[in-house]
Amino acid sequence: MSDRRTFFKALVTTAIATSILPNIANADETKTTKANTPIKPKRLKAGDTIGLIAPSSNTWEDEEIHFAIDVLKSFGFKVKQGKYIFQRRGYLAGNDKDRAWDINNMFQDKDVDGIFCLRGGYGSPRILPYLDYDAIAANPKAFIGYSDITALLNAIYARTGLVTFHGPIAKQNFSEYTLQGFKDILFTPKANIDLGTPPLFEAREGQAEKKNRLTLVTGGSAQGRLIGGNLSLMVKLVGTPFEPDYRGKILFLEDVEEAPYRVDGMLTHLKISGRLNQLAGIVFGKCTDCTASGDSLSIEEVIKDRLGDLNIPVLKGVMIGHIKDMSTIPVGAMATLDATNKRLVLTETAVS
The missing domain is CATH 3.50.30.60 (LD-carboxypeptidase A C-terminal domain-like)
Structure with a gap:
């Protein structure tokens, strides 16, 4: 009986490993090869269509989302809202698979030129297994956010080689400093x-930074x-x-x-x-x-x-x-x- 239990336990373990481990192994291989040959998205410009998504937490009120849309429109962008942008589930902006769907859809949408995250908060690591990394690699575009969005930025780069951007979220006003740095990187790109x-x-007598x-x-x-x-x-x-x-x-x-x-x-x-x-x-x-x-x-x-x-x-x-x-x-x-x-x-x- 003991041998039989051991056999069935090994059988189940092997089946689980077979279904999961190849994905992990492939991820490690992708991480090593793709990231060594980075993919650069196209630069942004006025008139582009920007996808707005909430992959982590959401805002407290819908009006903050409309504010974020107006911020993006101030650049001359057209804004496409994620299907689940107004969803809320406690500290999450809706269900994991729905939030991942919005990312996958924005990358595959030929009319979308770049993707802005509404905010950070909590939850982006939960959706990493649901992203279509092959589709992302095949449709490179600028993906921008910070804070909790860090997990998405690095996972996408690791799995696809796509350069991503740790930068402002849509739900903020850009200071002059933030605006200049953002445009230097994404609008009028410069090296060095x-x-x-x-x-x-501005130093003056009796004062220092x-x-x-x-x-x-x-x-x-x-x-x-x-x-x-x-x-x-x-x-x-x-x-x-x-x-x-x-x-x-x-x-x-x-x-x-x-x-x-x-x-x-x-x-x-x-x-x-x-x-x-x-x-x-x-x-x-x-x-x-x-x-x-x-x-x-x-x-x-x-x-x-x-x-x-x-x-x-x-x-x-x-x-x-x-x-x-x-x-x-x-x-x-x-x-x-x-x-x-x-x-x-x-x-x-x-x-x-």
Whole structure:
């Protein structure tokens, strides 16, 4: 009887493995090969049709969605709403498969030129298994968002090679800084431009820049393709078939409302999982409202402690994150990090 149970258990295990493991193996192969030959989407321009989707959470009220539509129209875009854009299910913008359907449909729709995410929030990792990566690769177009959208940006790049954009969401007004960086990357693409350099501070007697300072953690320079985004989302991708390849990459990170000990824990996870020692360099942007209470290390101390011994260039404080003045960072594009001189430079155009 024991042998019979063992036989049936092995049979079931084999059947499950056969149905699941090939997909994971193929994902790893795709991640290695596709990301080495990135696909650039076409640049955006006035008159383009932009698909608006909510792949994570939704807004509290419908009027905020109409506000987002008006923001996109201010660029001269025509807006196509996702079929499920007004759906809500607690902290999610509807059911997982519906949110994934909107992404798949927007990529396959020949009339759609680019895709904007309404907001971040929570939920994008839940829909990664439902995306049609072959269809996405066959219909490359700009895909833009940040925060929880980090999982989608990196999974799409890892599985298809498509350059994606860690940048503003539709549900926000663009500051002059944000607008200029967005257009430099997606409208009038340039190479050899600085990414994340703080806005010009008008120095005068008795005053110096305080808010947007760049902090050197480890000097040196490195070149590599960009991956990253929200730290907590990058940690959630570790060990999944949707994780980008860290080898030789420049990792950029940011987060919001995380205590220093939690940032410590997430960086430690990336470190002991072997991800950080594969990198060419690291850029840490802003940790917005990452306050501490009681006996705590500061965010600066955490970053220096966790990243300072990797023997790669590390720079802190660039304009990436949950901030008014935010840079648009192309995931998958080639960049040079000169930490010593506090510069992150995009060395190629990110769109065609």
